[in-house]
Every structure is written in structure tokens, then in C-alpha cells.
Amino acid sequence: MSSIEPSSSSTTDVAEIDLRDITVRFGGLTALDSVGLRVAPRRVHGVIGPNGAGKTTLFNVACGFVQPSSGSIHLRGAARARLRPHELAGLGIARTLQGLGLFDHLTVLQNVVVGADRHARSGFLRALFGSPGSSRDERALRDRAMSTLSDLGVAEYAGRYPGSLPYPVRKRVALARALVSEPDLLLLDEPASGLSSDEIDELGQLIRSLSESMGVLLVEHHMDLVMKVCDEITVLDFGKVIAHGTPDEVRSDPAVLDAYLGESSEETS
Amino acid sequence: MSETTTTTPSTDGATRGQQLSALWQDYPLIRHLVTAAIGLAVVIVVLTAVDDFQATKLTEMAYIAIAAGGLTLLTGLNGQISLGHGALMAFGAYTTALLYDDREVGTPLVVVVLASVLVTVLVGILIGIAAARLHGPYLAGATLTLAIAVPEIGKYFDQLGGDQGLRLFVPEIPQWATDIAYYLTGSDPSRSKYVAFLAWVTLIVVFILLANLASSRIGRRWAAVRDDEVAAELAGIDLTRARVSAFVVSAAAAGAAGAMFALAQRTVGPLGFSLNLSLTLLAIVVLGGLGSLTGAILLSGVLVFLPQIVMDLGSGADLDATRASQMATLTFGLVMVLVILLAPRGLMGGVRALGLRLRAARAGRRTPPATGGSSSSGAAPSPTTDPASPSSTAETAEPDDGSTPITTKKGTS
Ligand SMILES: Nc1ncnc2c1ncn2[C@@H]1O[C@H](COP(=O)(O)OP(=O)(O)OP(=O)(O)O)[C@@H](O)[C@H]1O
Numbered sequence: 001m002s003s004i005e006p007s008s009s010s011t012t013d014v015a016e017i018d019l020r021d022i023t024v025r026f027g028g029l030t031a032l033d034s035v036g037l038r039v040a041p042r043r044v045h046g047v048i049g050p051n052g053a054g055k056t057t058l059f060n061v062a063c064g065f066v067q068p069s070s071g072s073i074h075l076r077g078a079a080r081a082r083l084r085p086h087e088l089a090g091l092g093i094a095r096t097l098q099g100l101g102l103f104d105h106l107t108v109l110q111n112v113v114v115g116a117d118r119h120a121r122s123g124f125l126r127a128l129f130g131s132p133g134s135s136r137d138e139r140a141l142r143d144r145a146m147s148t149l150s151d152l153g154v155a156e157y158a159g160r161y162p163g164s165l166p167y168p169v170r171k172r173v174a175l176a177r178a179l180v181s182e183p184d185l186l187l188l189d190e191p192a193s194g195l196s197s198d199e200i201d202e203l204g205q206l207i208r209s210l211s212e213s214m215g216v217l218l219v220e221h222h223m224d225l226v227m228k229v230c231d232e233i234t235v236l237d238f239g240k241v242i243a244h245g246t247p248d249e250v251r252s253d254p255a256v257l258d259a260y261l262g263e264s265s266e267e268t269s
Numbered sequence: 270m271s272e273t274t275t276t277t278p279s280t281d282g283a284t285r286g287q288q289l290s291a292l293w294q295d296y297p298l299i300r301h302l303v304t305a306a307i308g309l310a311v312v313i314v315v316l317t318a319v320d321d322f323q324a325t326k327l328t329e330m331a332y333i334a335i336a337a338g339g340l341t342l343l344t345g346l347n348g349q350i351s352l353g354h355g356a357l358m359a360f361g362a363y364t365t366a367l368l369y370d371d372r373e374v375g376t377p378l379v380v381v382v383l384a385s386v387l388v389t390v391l392v393g394i395l396i397g398i399a400a401a402r403l404h405g406p407y408l409a410g411a412t413l414t415l416a417i418a419v420p421e422i423g424k425y426f427d428q429l430g431g432d433q434g435l436r437l438f439v440p441e442i443p444q445w446a447t448d449i450a451y452y453l454t455g456s457d458p459s460r461s462k463y464v465a466f467l468a469w470v471t472l473i474v475v476f477i478l479l480a481n482l483a484s485s486r487i488g489r490r491w492a493a494v495r496d497d498e499v500a501a502e503l504a505g506i507d508l509t510r511a512r513v514s515a516f517v518v519s520a521a522a523a524g525a526a527g528a529m530f531a532l533a534q535r536t537v538g539p540l541g542f543s544l545n546l547s548l549t550l551l552a553i554v555v556l557g558g559l560g561s562l563t564g565a566i567l568l569s570g571v572l573v574f575l576p577q578i579v580m581d582l583g584s585g586a587d588l589d590a591t592r593a594s595q596m597a598t599l600t601f602g603l604v605m606v607l608v609i610l611l612a613p614r615g616l617m618g619g620v621r622a623l624g625l626r627l628r629a630a631r632a633g634r635r636t637p638p639a640t641g642g643s644s645s646s647g648a649a650p651s652p653t654t655d656p657a658s659p660s661s662t663a664e665t666a667e668p669d670d671g672s673t674p675i676t677t678k679k680g681t682s
């Protein structure tokens with residue numbers, strides 16, 4: 001049960017997100033118990049832990065889908081009493097969903113354009129009358145979405161519908177939709193699941209390159225990836241933080257080996 | 270995840286047609302003027318060709334299509350169901366009737382129509398907000414209540430004419446309209462043709478506005494909310510606002526439709542806005558191909574003209590009037606069943622699918638199969654979670670992100 005100090009570089013900047021003493025109860029079950037976690041700008045922070053440890057719940061708290069029974073959330077130093085999910089994009093926070101959540105009846109391009117919505121300027125009346133301003137706005141969003149799609153190597157699918165595409169392509173589209181908003185903080189929910197090892201390597205490089213411009217919070221079961229890309233790691237077990245530190249520190253922590261690594265080795269192989 | 274593909278869509282393959290359509294997209298004013306001019310020309314030609322009875326039918330088709338057009342955006346684009354759009358029309362119709370309750374009233378038509386729209390919009394806001402406070406298909410419930418309550422309210426209040434309803438006085442045909450009609454056709458326009466003209470002009474305006482919204486950022490947000498709530502929220506879309514705005518827009522169209530209804534019928538009473546009307550509108554939207562504005566217009570035409578055609582055929586075949594009208598109802602039912610069987614995605618859905626198939630056949634072997642990483646992906650089963658099933662729908666897409674938050678939000682807050 002070692003509580004490790006946050007690494008030195010993260011204390012110098014104001015954290016993108018700082019979750020303090022978060023407790024979440026579902027009926028009798030304590031899903032999160034005084035969990036603290038902060039993601040510094042341009043750092044990759046991993047969250048690992050066995051099934052049911054509370055990782056997804058932590059993400060849901062960070063996104064305002066779940067209200068904690070106690071604790072506080074600070075975004076860039078400012079306390080947020082009540083986060084509402086749709087406000088996140090405007091605050092520069094993007095999240096990918098484990099189940100992708102693509103819009104099935106919109107084309108790939110339109111899916112990504114929805115992600116760029118916070119950069120749109122024209123409102124209802126302009127849209128209603130189809131003013132030249134609104135079509136200029138549309139073109140700008142489309143260009144932005146196209147360039148994000150081509151950054152991720154999936155521009156050729158722009159006109160297709162997500163349902164007809166292979167899973168790895170859909171994952172990239174979902175990622176493009178998150179990235180096109182140019183977030184300061186990106187929450188990735190198991191981005192490696194369903195990918196081949198080559199694709200996971202590519203994903204690792206991508207995450208590293210993203211961290212040049214944004215903070216990344218990563219929930220992932222794929223240990224190799226987590227160890228390779230994260231600057232720091234928080235380990236959850238039964239809703240409690242059992243370890244926190246650099247990948248090397250976490251890897252050698254006996255509590256972690258005990259609680260997590262033994263159990264998960266059969267899943268991740 | 271590198272810059273492997275070209276950013277710019279290949280221009281060498283772009284045909285003149287594509288350039289034209291890009292031009293079309295980027296200059297909305299031209300698009301609107303051209304659409305309106307063509308629509309107006311067709312309306313004038315048709316109205317000069319038909320007799321007064323057909324003109325009345327065309328008016329009916331127009332106001333039904335206007336209401337169905339609004340409902341198309343709500344149901345097709347935003348995935349919400351309204352069982353009360355007929356009742357919403359009543360607000361527009363009664364407003365028009367109250368404003369034109371006297372022969373001497375000189376209020377311009379535009380003002381009266383806009384007032385009817387405004388009243389219906391206000392009702393739409395109230396109902397929309399009330400329904401949005403509750404999660405789930407509560408809009409269907411709220412609008413069903415409306416559909417049942419509105420005729421009763423109409424009956425109850427003497428100011429609204431009770432059972433008899435209100436009579437209204439359609440303003441005189443303005444001189445310029447008479448002049449133009451005389452210039453074009455050599456005869457004075459009849460009242461019913463004038464009203465038909467008004468209704469179709471309203472239809473053109475309403476549909477241009479609805480099409481603008483559908484193809485804009487607003488329509489895209491509605492569609493996103495319909496397809497996946499959680500992902501839409503994460504993209505910054507306020508679900509409540511999206512839902513209420515879609516409902517209010519559809520209510521506005523119903524208000525305009527109600528105003529045209531009033532001008533056409535010249536009596537506005539509780540009987541005109543039964544639940545039956547609301548259900549008919551919904552049937553048009555579903556059969557027209559959810560989300561297709563063109564489909565909504567075409568199916569409104571089918572609804573209005575089919576019974577008449579069947580009756581004509583029927584009386585030719587020695588059927589008496591009652592039998593013939595029964596046949597008409599039966600035929601409309603049959604058409605419904607046929608559309609559902611042959612084109613489950615509605616009329617326009619079927620047309621679109623046919624178009625796609627034709628295009629695919631023409632493109633033939635040129636179409637590359639979706640390669641991407643499909644060969645490599647199949648080999649890697651996901652370690653912990655089921656990779657979202659290929660047939661992932663809005664409901665099943667988020668096994669633990671989508672379903673949990675919604676239940677927990679209520680449980681914990
Ligand atoms: N809405 C809810 N109502 C009741 N219990 C819940 C709810 N959401 C999560 N839990 C419980 O909270 C605990 C933490 O769940 P959570 O989904 O956060 O785990 P996780 O770390 O994401 O696990 P996994 O690796 O399996 O995804 C589990 O015991 C889970 O059953």
C-alpha cells in the first residue's frame with residue numbers, strides 16, 4: 001500500500017484535470033473510495049486495475065456521467081461543482097468510448113464533423129436560412145475533419161458509413177472524432193482492444209505524438225502498451241488507489257503484482 | 270497512423286456534374302432562388318391546368334405535406350415520435366380563424382400565418398421542455414395527451430366555437446394576384462385556386478427552410494443524438510436542447526400547416542384535428558422513408574389522391590359510392606402494407622437503395638473492397654471486451670459506457 005508522491009514535473013503545471021478524494025457509491029457498493037488522480041498537461045497517465053476495479057466509473061466521473069458522492073473535480077485549477085457531459089468538449093476535453101459509439105447513419109466524414117462541432121460558429125438562424133456564412137462554416141468544418149481523417153490514414157473512407165467498415169478503421173474514425181476538436185485532454189477508453197499487435201504499436205506511437213500537444217488519460221488492459229506509453233500510472237483495486245508512479249515503479253510494486261498482474265496476465269496474452 | 274493517403278479528394282475524376290453540385294452546395298441563395306422559381310412555375314402550370322375540385326385536393330395535399338415535413342425532421346432525423354402533430358395543427362388553424370373572424374379584418378396574410386406559427390411554436394416549447402425533463406419516449410406520451418385533449422378543449426370553450434367551430438373569412442384575392450392570373454390564363458382566378466396557390470407557396474418556403482436545417486449543423490446534431498446519445502453528449506451536444514429544438518421546429522411546420530388548413534376549410538372545429546389526423550401524418554412520415562422530405566410530399570399526394578382515383582375506378586366498375594369509398598380505404602391500407610413489405614425503409618429509402626444498387630452495378634469491378642486492416646484485424650480477438658459487434662446500434666454500442674451512466678445519473682443524483 002505504498003502511496004507514491006506525484007512525479008515532480010506534474011506538480012509544476014496546473015493539472016488538466018485533478019480528481020480529489022472521489023468516492024462513488026452504488027447502493028452498498030463503494031465503486032471508488034477516496035480516489036485521487038491528476039493529469040498534467042502533455043503527459044500520458046494510465047489507469048489500470050483488475051475487472052471491476054472502478055476504472056470506467058472514474059472516467060464517468062471525469063465526464064460528468066456519474067456524480068461522485070464526495071470529492072471534487074478541478075479542471076485547470078478551477079473547481080467544478082457539477083460537470084455536465086456536453087460541456088466537456090467546450091472545456092477542451094475529448095473522450096473515446098469503449099464501444100466506439102459512432103453515428104451509424106452518418107458518413108465517416110459527418111461523424112468527424114460532429115466532433116468538430118465546438119469550432120462551428122453559425123447558429124440556428126443562419127442554418128435555417130442557409131446563409132453564405134453557414135455554408136462557409138460547414139466547409140471549414142469539413143476541411144478540418146478531412147485533415148484529421150487523413151492524419152489517421154482513413155481519409156479514403158470519408159464517404160462510407162461506419163457499419164460497413166472493418167473494426168480497426170472504425171476505431172480510428174472514433175479517435176478522429178475525438179481529436180478533431182483539438183482537445184487539451186484526451187480520455188481513451190481501452191483504445192487497443194480489438195487491434196492487432198502491429199496496430200497497437202502504431203497506436204502507441206500515436207499516443208506519444210499526441211502527448212506533445214495534449215494530456216492523455218488512458219484506461220487499458222494491454223500491459224505492454226501501458227508500460228510503453230505512460231509517464232505515470234495509477235493502479236486501482238476494489239475502488240482504491242493501491243499504487244501510483246512511473247511504469248517502472250508500478251511494475252515492481254508488490255501490491256500491484258499481487259492484485260493485478262497475476263490476474264490479468266491470462267487476459268492480455 | 271501516418272500521412273499515408275492523399276488529403277485532397279482526387280480532382281481528376283471530378284466531372285462537370287460534381288463541380289456543378291459543389292457550386293449548388295456552396296451558394297445557398299442561388300440554390301433557394303432556383304428551387305423556389307422552379308417550384309413556383311410547376312405550381313402555376315398545374316393550377317392553371319386543373320379544375321377547382323382538384324385545386325382543393327391539391328391544397329389538402331399541401332397542408333398535409335407541410336405538417337408531415339416537420340414531423341419528418343423530428344422522427345426521421347431526431348428519432349422522436351409525435352402522436353400529436355394533428356393537434357399542433359389545430360393551434361395554427363384556430364389562431365388563423367381567430368384573426369380572420371370578421372370580413373373587415375385587413376391583417377396581411379403573412380402576418381396571420383406567422384402568428385399561427387408563433388403560437389404553435391410556443392405550445393411546442395412548453396410540450397418539448399416538459400417531455401425532455403423525463404427521459405425516454407415521453408414525447409410520444411405528451412403528444413398523445415395533446416391529441417386527445419385538443420378536440421375536447423375546442424369543444425369546451427365557446428370562444429373557440431364549441432362543437433361547431435369557428436368560421437373564418439379568407440381575405441379577398443389581391444388585385445395583383447388577379448392581374449397575374451389573368452395575364453397567365455386569360456381568366457380570373459377562383460378562390461380555391463388562390464388558396465391552393467397560397468398553400469403551395471407556403472409549402473415551398475417551409476420545405477426550403479426544413480431542408481436547410483436538415484443539411485446543416487443543426488440537422489447533423491439531431492441525427493447524432495438519434496444515433497448515439499452518449500457520443501453526442503461527448504461531442505458537446507446538449508441532448509435536451511437538441512430534442513426540444515427538433516420538436517419546436519416540427520411544431521412550427523405544423524402551425525403553418527394549420528393556417529393553410531384554416532384557409533382551405535374556412536371552418537375550424539374540433540373534429541378536424543382528431544387523433545386520426547396525427548396518426549395519418551406519422552404514417553406518411555414512416556412510409557415516405559424516415560427523414561425524406563421528398564417522400565413526405567409524395568406520400569401526402571398518395572394519401573389525398575388515391576381514394577379519389579380508386580373511387581373513380583370503382584364507380585366505373587359499377588360500384589356505389591359507399592362501396593367505392595370503402596375500397597379507397599382498403600387500397601390505402603394495401604399500399605401501406607406493400608410499401609412496408611417491398612421497401613421497409615419507406616418509399617424514398619427504397620428509391621435510394623435502388624439508386625445505390627444501380628450505381629454499384631455501373632461502377633462494377635472498379636469499386637475497391639474495404640481493405641484497410643480487415644485481414645489483420647480478424648486475427649486479433651480483443652482481450653477483455655467484446656469488440657463492438659458489427660451490427661452495433663445505439664442501444665448496444667456501449668455496454669458499459671452508454672447504459673450505466675444513464676441509470677446511475679438518476680440513481681445517484
Ligand atoms: N451503474 C452502476 N450501478 C451499480 N454498480 C455499478 C454501476 N457501474 C459500475 N458498478 C460497479 O462498480 C464497480 C466498478 O465498475 P467499473 O465498471 O468502474 O470497473 P472497471 O474497472 O471499469 O472494470 P472492467 O475492467 O471490467 O471494465 C463494479 O463492481 C461494478 O459492478
Ligand SMILES: [Mg+2]
Pocket residue numbers: 055056057669
Ligand atoms: Mg470498464
